[in-house]
Amino acid sequence: MTDKSSFPAWLAAQAADRAGRGLTRRLVHADREPLLDLAGNDYLGLARDPRVVAGAVAAAESYGAGAGASRLVSGTLSIHSELEQEMAAFTGFPSALAFSTGYHANLSVVQALADSDTLIVSDAHVHASLIDACRLARATVIVTPHNDVAAVARALAGRGQRRALVLAETIYSVLGDAAPVAELAGLVAASDAVLIADEAHALGVAGPGGRGLLAAQGLAGRPDVVATGTLSKSFGSQGGLVLGLPAVREQLVNRARPFIYDTGLAPAAAGAALAALRIIETDPELAGRVCRNAAILADAVGAAAPAGAVLSVSMPGPREALAAVQSAAEQGLRIGCFRPPSTPDGVSRLRLTAHAHHTDEQLTLAAKVLRLVVSAC
Ligand SMILES: Cc1ncc(COP(=O)(O)O)c(C=O)c1O
Numbered sequence: 261m262t263d264k265s266s267f268p269a270w271l272a273a274q275a276a277d278r279a280g281r282g283l284t285r286r287l288v289h290a291d292r293e294p295l296l297d298l299a300g301n302d303y304l305g306l307a308r309d310p311r312v313v314a315g316a317v318a319a320a321e322s323y324g325a326g327a328g329a330s331r332l333v334s335g336t337l338s339i340h341s342e343l344e345q346e347m348a349a350f351t352g353f354p355s356a357l358a359f360s361t362g363y364h365a366n367l368s369v370v371q372a373l374a375d376s377d378t379l380i381v382s383d384a385h386v387h388a389s390l391i392d393a394c395r396l397a398r399a400t401v402i403v404t405p406h407n408d409v410a411a412v413a414r415a416l417a418g419r420g421q422r423r424a425l426v427l428a429e430t431i432y433s434v435l436g437d438a439a440p441v442a443e444l445a446g447l448v449a450a451s452d453a454v455l456i457a458d459e460a461h462a463l464g465v466a467g468p469g470g471r472g473l474l475a476a477q478g479l480a481g482r483p484d485v486v487a488t489g490t491l492s493k494s495f496g497s498q499g500g501l502v503l504g505l506p507a508v509r510e511q512l513v514n515r516a517r518p519f520i521y522d523t524g525l526a527p528a529a530a531g532a533a534l535a536a537l538r539i540i541e542t543d544p545e546l547a548g549r550v551c552r553n554a555a556i557l558a559d560a561v562g563a564a565a566p567a568g569a570v571l572s573v574s575m576p577g578p579r580e581a582l583a584a585v586q587s588a589a590e591q592g593l594r595i596g597c598f599r600p601p602s603t604p605d606g607v608s609r610l611r612l613t614a615h616a617h618h619t620d621e622q623l624t625l626a627a628k629v630l631r632l633v634v635s636a637c
Contacts, residue, residue: 282578283599295589296622298557298612299596303465303569304546305617306496306536316497319531327524332513335524343530344501346537351463351471352480353487353503357512358525362460362490363389365500367396368516369456369488373508374399374425381415382427383407385435385604387458390427396517399425406435406604409443416451424453430473430487431461434598434611436570438466442477448484455485464494465551465568469544473567494540497532499525546616553623554614560627561612561634571612575637581608584633591629610634 278284290297306312319339327335340358348356359365370393374380378399382390385406394401400421404411416424426448428439441457448455457479459472467476474480474487483505491499502512512519540546555565561573575581578599585597596611603609612630 282582288594290594293589293594295592295594296618296626297594297615298626299594301461301493301569301613302496303494303550303613303615304470304496304536304540305615306494306539309496309536309539311539312496312532312535315535316528316532319527319534323527325528326526329523330520331524332520337524337527337530339527339530339534340525343525343534343537346534347489347501348503350537350541351459351487351489351503352475354481355506355509356501356503357509357519358491358530359500359502359519360522360525360529361498362488362492362500364518364522365488365490365502366390366458367393367518368512369486369502369508370394370425370427371396371518372512372514372516373454373456373486374423377421378423378425379415379419379421380425380427381412381453383412383429383439385432386427386429387433387460390429390456390458394427406432407437407440409440409447412444413447416447416453419451424448424451426453426455427458428455429458429460431459431466431566431568431570433461433570434603434609435572436461436566436568436611438473438567441473441479445477445479445482445485453484455479456488457485458488460488460490460493461568461570463489464540465547467547470494470540470547491529491533491536495533495536497536498529499533549616550614553616553618556623556627557612557614557630560630561610569614571614573610573612573634575608575610578608580637581610584610584637587636588629588633591632593626593629595630595633 323337329335344356366389374397380399380401382403384403402415462472464470466473479485486504489501491497550569558565581597588595598611599608600606
């Protein structure tokens with residue numbers, strides 16, 4: 261008889277429970293399944309752009325395959341400084357700090373800017389990295405309903421802590437909707453707080469020439485606004501960013517554990533991101549093309565055009581969502597499927613992403629398949 265307290269038996273019970281609820285996760289081998297991709301976050305198609313790949317190769321040849329140490333030991337390279345300066349200039353912030361992932365950037369900024377005398381007011385839909393960041397920060401946390409400005413105002417008004425941080429994504433990763441950043445910025449200004457806005461799904465896609473929603477609202481560079489970003493989506497590479505005052509950068513270098521105790525961003529990733537940034541700067545039409553293509557996909561699924569590249573279609577349940585993904589794949593389309601616990605509201609969804617490089621012919625096929633798949637649910 262199996263001992264149910266043994267480690268393998270516990271794992272098997274966990275797996276059986278997930279399977280019973282239709283919530284088993286699977287790794288997706290995109291290179292083995294050549295489908296039209298409406299699931300990934302390479303919004304501008306730059307991950308495979310020869311100029312971006314060449315940027316990665318040149319950086320690896322100049323600096324080596326890895327940074328070799330923490331940025332505070334011997335892992336800071338000229339390519340990191342170049343990337344940080346150009347990213348800051350592009351987004352309109354006075355300084356930037358690069359991280360090995362966007363996840364690390366979010367963990368770092370919250371942990372380093374909070375202490376036990378800080379209130380963190382976090383939107384209910386923020387990314388897992390910001391949720392984990394709150395846990396790391398050991399501050400008092402209030403989670404407010406999604407995009408509920410009045411609830412944020414109430415939380416700030418009742419605060420007993422010396423400092424306060426407000427956490428939001430400018431374009432939310434699962435639902436694809438925009439945050440009311442102007443209102444949130446008004447609240448933090450009125451209550452001596454700081455807005456930390458994750459631009460992961462906005463940079464490269466939204467705002468003037470892809471400079472993000474903070475730039476679009478004239479908030480980039482404000483002392484009480486700090487942005488985070490990732491190099492893994494529109495920039496087609498890997499890595500993360502925090503953008504803000506030089507004093508914020510200095511605080512992170514000195515206090516952010518996920519930065520201090522992590523090896524510096526790989527040179528190839530920095531070189532690729534720099535090349536991608538230069539392409540985005542010289543082709544400001546790229547962001548517009550994503551939005552145009554997103555509107556075509558939105559029309560096919562009967563949704564309003566999204567704020568950026570992400571479209572969300574709610575499904576009756578996880579099994580229906582998986583069946584829709586399977587059916588789309590059989591017709592040549594890869595679409596994303598988010599099920600609990602990866603959805604902030606517990607609703608299973610299809611997650612569709614628009615890409616600048618999709619041709620009209622590909623979009624026509626995608627729209628046809630999406631209409632069929634969504635109407636079958
Ligand atoms: C909103 C948001 N923030 C942060 C991240 C983390 O970025 P990275 O993949 O670079 O670690 C993601 C990635 O999925 C994200 O969607």
